[in-house]
Amino acid sequence: MSKRIRSFKTTERAMFINLEDRDSSVCVDFAEGNILLFEGTGPDCYHGAMVSPEDFRGFALNLTERDEWEVMLRFGDITHVLGVTESVEEATRWLRKAAEIIRSKMPTAKTASEQTQEVHELATA
């Protein structure tokens, strides 16, 4: 399993990451802001797992030596690679929207200025 991202998808209900060899490996649902991880059996995968908005610490993009971008989820003390993409613009758009949804579902939703700061951090990570 390469965790190579084929597409970022948004429906009326949720947002998804589709890998080349697996659809819907990651989901952010609009109603609750939960992050669902259904990544399969690989050693770098969680499956059947959920991350709640209150445990969300943000997304990050990390440029690798191959000039690809690792899409990373931070929750608790964990930094987890969701996939790898060459499309940093598309990834950034998806991550900004997903973070906005998740933050809005936190027990104490962050202010617009705090979200703007996080988007800036994401874009410059």
Place this chain on the structure above:
Amino acid sequence: MTVSVYLSPSIPEDHEPGHMCLAWQKEKEAVEFRGYVFKVLDLPAEYQSVTKWREYLFDHVVPGYVIVDEIMIEKHACGDANLIARHWPANPWHIEELAEKAKPGPRGVYSFNPDDHPGAHNCVTWVTEVVNQVLGVVLPKVRQGRIKLMTEVLKTFRQE
């Protein structure tokens, strides 16, 4: 009105462990999907990493959570050819009871080996228990809630 179960089978060559969920539909309304999952951060800190979480869940339990199963909603919407479904006719009381029992939120405890931990469930055993509680015994329990065993059960249903 119908009550349904949907199963995404285990496909080892695709690194797919499988998943199962519960669903119901009232007349002219969208299908509701519910699944059963765990939170990574409910595991002890030393088992939360992506390389360690599995070994903990075979021998222990963590809190379980009923969710609106957006993963299965998406598979269903995309016409995933691998999905196996079984449907039963239902009445409004069945649907009402099902909606209550499958209300999203914390519910029971989760384990990969639920037979070894009284009261524990994985996605398969949770679906089986809820459907059987509401409709009567329509699904057999399978050992440790293994997806492969439930796949065989549902395939047999399809052949009837």
